[in-house]
Amino acid sequence: MPAAQTKDDLLAVSAKEFAKLQSLMVTVPSDVATQSVEENWSIRDVLVHRAHWIDLFLGWYADGQAGKKVAFPAPGYKWNQLAAYNETVLAQHADVSWEDAQVRFLAAHDRWIKLVSGLTQEALYGAPMTGGNNNWTCGRWAEAAGPSHYRSAAKFIRACLKQASVGR
16 A cells, blocks of 8 residues: 555545454453463553554654653654563553553544644655655654554454464
């Protein structure tokens, strides 16, 4: 799927992928949501992770706009250390319930929508994101943090639900 090039396309793909993910989320029983499956990740973990990464993006944007140094992907980590960083994130959120994971994810999505909806086409796609340290626009970063993550989370959930139904 090619990356969005306009604000309208970005909001549309976000709405589409969010709706698919949300329709899956409501079908997930709590016991299935917390079962570790692929590489010890559960559905709950994936949702917590997606909420966290939305907030990372929002922080990158805010720091860039404030003229601060942007820590990519996070303070003390490099891109080649994502596995270690993600393990730290999951460990920090290990006590989050399935219900709370959903609430956190929905709240993060709402913050993402508020930012993207409030930006102009020029702010989203007119130039590389301030502080981004590469040529990706704010819109491209937003898509990676939002709809692209929603799509992969939905794929993960579908696979987990299929596996759970086979095992029952």
